[in-house]
Each structure stands twice: as C-alpha cells, then as structure tokens.
Amino acid sequence: MIDAEDHSRLVIDRALESDADFVEFRYHKRIQENIVLRNGIVEGVNSNISEGVGIRILLDGALVFTSTNILTEKGLTEAVDRAIKMAKASKKLFINSINFSEYESFEVEYIVAEQNKWYNRDLSDKISFLKGIDKNLVNGEYKVKFPARVFSLNWLLEEKIIYNSEGTFIKSQIPRTWLFYLLSGINKGELAQKFNTVGGAGGLENIENLHFEDEVLDTAKSIDYLLNKGISSPTGKMDIVVGNEVAGIIAHESVGHPFEADMILGREAAQAGESYMEPEKIGEQIGSSEVYVSDDPTIPGSGGYYLYDDEGVKARKRELIVEGVINEFLHNKETASHLGVESNGAARALSYDREPIVRMANTFFEPGDYTLDELIEDIEHGIYIKTFMEWNIDDTRLNQRYTGLEAYLIEKGSIKRPVKNPVIEISTYDFLAKLDARGRDLKFYWGTCGKGDPTQPMPVWLGGPHLRFRNINIRRR
Template sequence: MSLDTVTAASVGLDPHAWGDLASDEAAAGMLQIALAAVDVPGVDYADVRLIEAEELRLYSTLEAGVDERVENNLGIGVRVLYRGSWGFASLPIWDTADVSIAASRALSNARAADSVSNAYRTELPPLPAASGRYLTEVAIDPFGVSSSARYDLLAEILAAASKPAEIVMAQAGLNAKRQHRHFANTEGSVQHQHFIESGAMALVNAAGNGTMQRRSFPNSFHGNTAQAGWEYVEGLRMVEEADRIGREAVELLTAPLAPAGYADFIIGPAQMALQIHESTGHALELDRILGDEANYAGTSFITKDAAGSMKYGSPAVNITSDPTVPGTRGSFGFDDEGVPASRKPLISEGIIQNFLSTRDSAARIGAESTGAARSDGWGYLPVCFSTNVFLEPGSGSTEELEDRLGNGFYIDDNRSWSIDERRHNFQFGTEVAYEVTNGKRGRLLRGFSYGGTTPEFWQSVEAVAGPEEFKAFGMPCGKGEPKQWGFLGHGASPTLVRNVRIGVDK
C-alpha cells in the first residue's frame, strides 16, 4: 500500500471497533505519514508508535456479583528529537489526518523545548535499523470464549473458595488483553507486534479466633497474567485451587504465630518474584540510578559506575533480563524504542553487570541500551521498566533444598510489603509459612515476615533450586508522572537464604 492510498476508508478506522490496525501493511503506511510530517531540517531523530488495545476484565464477589469492563482504544504517539531537545505528542485516532496532527504537535513541542536556552541536549547514538514481526502464540483466543463460559467459571471458583463457614470474603477474576503495536523510526526500523494475554485470580479472607487471614492464587493481589490464550486459564485449575486456598485460610486462623529473631528459610517462587521486582528490578532501572525518576517510587542506592564492580549478592545470585523468553507479560520482540529483545545478564555471581536502560539513559553512561523502554500505550512516553527479570535456577529439587536447609521455614505468597525510596531497606510479610525440621516440612504458621537491606538479603542467598522448580509470574507495575502501568515478568525457583531477620511485620 503506497502512502497515496492510505486513507480513512482504506484503513477502515473506527476506534470503537476491534482490528483497525491488525493489518501490518495499513499500519506501516500510517507510520510513514507521521515520519514524513517531521522530516524537516533540525530533526535528529523521530519515532512513531501506533497502538490498538482491547482489554476485558471480570471480577466477581459473593456480595456484588460480576463486574465486567471492556476497554478499547486506538491512537498514536510521536517522539521528535529536534537539535537535542525532545518533543512528544499523542492523539486518539479517528481519521488518518490525526496521524499528521500528532506528528506536527510533537515537532512543535520539540522546537519549544529547543528554544529554552539552558535546556538539556540529548545526544542519541545511532542504532542500526531493525525490522520484524512478533506474535503471541495462542491455542484458544480468550476473546472467543463465550460470556456464559466465563460467568460459569467465576461462579464455580467462588463456590469452591467460599465453602468453609469462616470465609467472609471471596473474589474471583478473569482478564484478557490484546494489542496491535506498530513502530517506525527515522533510522529505518519498522516493527509490528501482536500480543494476547490471559489471566485469572482467586482471593479469600477468613475470620475467626480473633484474627483474619488471607489466601490467594496464583499470585497475591492481582493473580497472574500470561502472554497466552485461554488455554493458560484452563491450565491453572482455578476451581481446584480455590477450594485449597479457602481451606488454608481457615487453617491459618488457628495456626501458631511465626517467631521473631534471625532464621534460615526457603522463599517460594511467588514471593521471590516480588522480591526481585522491588529490590532488583526497580533498583537496576537506570533512570532511577541517574536521578531522573524520583517522584514515583523513588531512586536507587546503586550508583551509575556499579556495573562490573559492585557486589550485590552472593555467588549463587545470577539475575538476567530476557524478554525473548515467551509466555509472560515481559515478553516481546522489540521494546518501545525499537531495540530488539535480547538476553542480558544483570547480575552474575553476585556482581552487577548491566542496568535496565533506555537508549537515552544508556548513552549518558557510555553503554548500549538493554532494551527496557516500555510504555502503557500510545498516550505515554516510553520509560525504563523491567522486562522479564529472572533469578536464574541452580540445581536440585525443592525437597533437596529443604534437606540442605535443615531447620527453618518455607514461605510463599506475599501478604504485605514496604521498601524505601532508594530500594535499600525493606520488609515483606507472607501469607503462609511452614516449619521445616530436619529437612521435612511440618506445621503451618501465620504472620511470617522478614526484612533487612537489599545487599544483605541477596548476599544471604546460599542456593537456588533447579529449572524444574522455576515459575514465572506476570505483573503490573506503576511508574512515572503522570503514572503509567508497565507489564513485566519475574520468576525464580525456591531460594534458600541464611540468617535473615524475621518477625518485623506482625
């Protein structure tokens, strides 16, 4: 399709209908219209993102019934670097004319920024053109599942979770999202990515014996969302797991209170995912390290010269950024600056090797971008977000790790968390803890919590279970002013830590 034939009629634009940008050819033509509008002297670089997204969210409780929400949007975001000054503009698309309007506004904003005499000037090293297509592999389209099937599943989850009389609150949720994300820049990159996500959650509160206890599945608060089709939801066996967490919540009401002091324990994959997110993913975001991000969730204790020298954890700590691994919310073919996805070591044998970075932030320290520029749709500038950040597995089963532990605890599923504005001091509480005596898991405990500083914690890691025990979780994360949501993945195998402070959050 030539630029002359790209019209509202040829593209069939209707922001209230799904599929306008499903055609890579039509989207490519619109991308070129925007780039042509900013092809003027003084423009050092420009990029365009055309994004169409549709999201379905259903939540159900015993008291309120089902709350169903469907959102869809279609729009464009244009960045222009004019004589070292950035300009950005975004618009919902109602007609192809909006493409040129958004581009012109971005150029105007960049010129206005350039007119400020003391403005910071960005020098963006060139990047070789990278073009291609990325597509989520899906067996069952979640948007093709009937409403009755979704409602029936929610009802079955709630019924299973609320069987015990002590359950005072039960919630079930299902979600699906699909996106067409198209990108082009003045360096010659043209990229088309098509994503589908599916997820589910169950949450219960039980009350009695002077306390209230919570259990959740498959992860705390938001459940879990994978980059996959409805087959992922079916594989979660939500009804069976809802029955389990209902019974466990009741059992926690009379469980002994976890002790305080210092202890050795094993952290399960769900809790490790949050530990990685809060004390590693955010701490290694280069915009925080450089001080660019401070208003929302703070900066970082890590310094910009830490790569290659700073001891962050024990030799058992190997953490990677790898969006090429399929199946989680941090999986993609290209980031939102067009950088191809690649596997990068962030921490190797406890030593920091790389940061999570964007093209701009990486250039400021003389490094290459690790491809972590992400945005919550067309209306936001890309910022530095975690991708798939994983603690690499070690070897052996969970049972072997418990045998190595000897005496201590096995904990999992987050109940509460707090971390300071530099990602240094933290405390976490978990929904469950089990005593481990002579390598054997025993009675259930409630109110387990642990805390410390980020370097002390990661240096306390003695061993990580093998790849057969690894689990990944898709998470949402808020960042920036104005706040936008990033969608990312964290994963780990059960992890053994020694001599960590416990009992800090009752």
C-alpha cells in the same frame, strides 16, 4: 486497521521538515475485556477499546512526546505541529541534551497466537468458570469462611506498529489472559487476606496451562490451614527458605527496579524513585556467589513477553547479576547513550498516549540444583515463607519488607506447623549476601508494575526457584 505506513510517512516527513533530528511513530491499539465476580455475584462486563498514535521527536537535544486518537491527516498533522512547538518552547530547559544510542534497525512482523480465543468462547462459559471456583470455595471442606471473594478474568489484545525516521518497522500483536483474585478468610474472629494474579501471554488456554483454579484453591487451603493451626511466628536470627512467589518479588523489587538505568540516572527521582546502584559498579560483587538474577522478555507465554521493544530494539535476555557480580542494567536508547552502551531492548509503553521508558519484562532468580527437601534438610530451626502479602521497599531499593502469609516452622530439617505473619525486614546488600542455595523449580507469577508519570501499570512476570538464606533476622507483626 489504519493505513499506518501512509500515516507514519506523513508524521515523519512533517517532523523532519520542521527540524526534528529523529522521529518515532507508534500506532498502539488495546482491546480489553474483564469479567468480575464479587462474593458470588457477577458485577458485569467491562469492555474497552483504545487506539491512537504516540509520536516522539528529538529536536536539538529536546525530547518531546505527543499523542492523538484523531487518526486523520488533520489529527496527525496537529499532533506533529504540537510536538515541534513544545520542543522549541522548552528547548532552553533541556540543559542536558537528550541523545539516543546506536542500534540495529529491523523490519519485522510477529504475532502471538491465541490457541483458545477469547471471543470464541461464550461469556456464559467464562462466568461459569469463575462461578465454579467460587462454588468450590463456598462449598469446600474448609473450617474457615471466605466472606470476601473477588475474581476478575481479564483479556487484553495489543497491536502495535512502530516506524521511525531511521528505517525501523515493527508490527506486533500480543494477547494476554490473566486472573486476579482476592480472598479474605475468617475463623473465630481471626482474619487472613491474600490477593494475587496468574496469567501470561496467550488466550484462554492459560486457564488450564497456568492452573488458574488450582492457584486459588491452593491459596484457600493455605489460609484455612493457617487460621486453624497457625502459631505465632518465631523471631530472631534464623535460616529461612522462601517460595517462588517471594523469590519473584525480591528479584523484581530489590534487583530489577534498581537495575533500571533511568532509575540509576535519576529520571524517576520524583516518582518511582532512584537506585542504590551506580553506573561505575558494573563488575562489582553485590551478593553471594549464588545470586543470579536475569530479566528475559523472550520467554514464550510470559506476562512480559515481546521480541522487539517499543523503540524497535531487538529484545534479549538480560543477565543482571551473575555469580553475585553486577553484570548489566536495563536500558532504553536514551539511558544506553548516557552510559555509553547499547540498548538491551527494555523500552515499553503502556498505550499510545504513553512514552516508552525502561521497564522490566520477566525478572527472576535463575534456578539452581536443589530440591525443596534438600534446601530444608539441614535447617535446625527456621521458617519457610511460601507466599507474602504486605510488601514495600524504599525509593532507593534498599530498605525492604516482605510479610509472609503462607509460612511454616522448620524444625530439624522438616516443615512443621504454619506460622503467622513472619516479617523479613532487611537491607538489599545484607539479603543478597545471605543467599546460599537455589532450588531447581523455577516458577513465575504475574505482576503489574507501576512506574512513570502518568503512571504506566505494565504486565510483567516475576519469579524464581525456592531460595535459602542463612541467618536472617525475623520479626513478626
């Protein structure tokens, strides 16, 4: 461990002496390992370590970020001097001055424990786990063959120490363990593909607690059933029920991203895009009264878990939409200042060499009261889309598409045969207006969210209960 306190003092003092108005020091270390099994063969182990310091300064309205992996007095001094030089050189192009909102400073240390530590378990055990899943796929009683099978078991330990010129000190250590899988099934020349990720904060206990193997085998079973019994999807207007995974992607893409205040203000205009949302729409109705969407970094064991964000702001649950009404956006200190509110702790940085920007953590539709049977029982003719594969949404987050993978016909209140490639292609306003009931079964999935330049692929959870939408136009591929 570096002597972060001394280093931070060096950085902060030197920047303040050079006219900086605000200085932030973030030591950020990432230790990562992943093991890949591809079509039954162990590809090898990839094991990485990176550490360094990211420095942000505000100087006369200019915001500058520098980073270095040379954690010596010389390396840090050069990084500060570079930051000051960049700020002074670019000041004339900061037409709109950057400011940060007021916030409460904390001095806190917290650690997420790994109950079952990654390095306490032999590599051969981890390989056996992956091979066990693969063997069950190859030897299982499936009519479908799975010629493409890729598994990657991943572990990441992040250590951060954040100091700033206003007295903040946050030290944290968070491990994450997750499984990525890709399956491609074939039956009589017909193909279906699915990739997904399960995992969260914590150690190898996630394998059992989050049912990694069941997740893969359930997917295999659904592909087998789909390719054997699947029929062409019906099209036209009908009632639909979507599963937890689909609810999660809708929450993330159609609500989470457009509620990120930097997207609303245009900061991502040339990268991850803008937003249909506008600052003055707080308090307006955006969907049916059944729409409740939240983002909560404080869910224990979650993929997007943290208690203090990367600006040192205390994290809390953010209720984005309550009873169909726009309630709040996701903020860091910069966007909060811009819109005259307090930051709600959404600043995250991927690594020491990335600036903290507004990110989601764990975004989800809040659960309701219905069982799946109750959601389906009054649907005369519709479909149940449990999982998806292809998805995309435009860069203002209105024009979206989710193509089902595991999906079933609903007739007279019962789930019938699987249907192939049903397509939901709809505008966000229309979609949210048609949500009429929520299940009670909240479930989350791991996602890797892309944003920023250079891009910062960030671990998040996305989830929800089963959701019922009325009168949705369904197409097929």
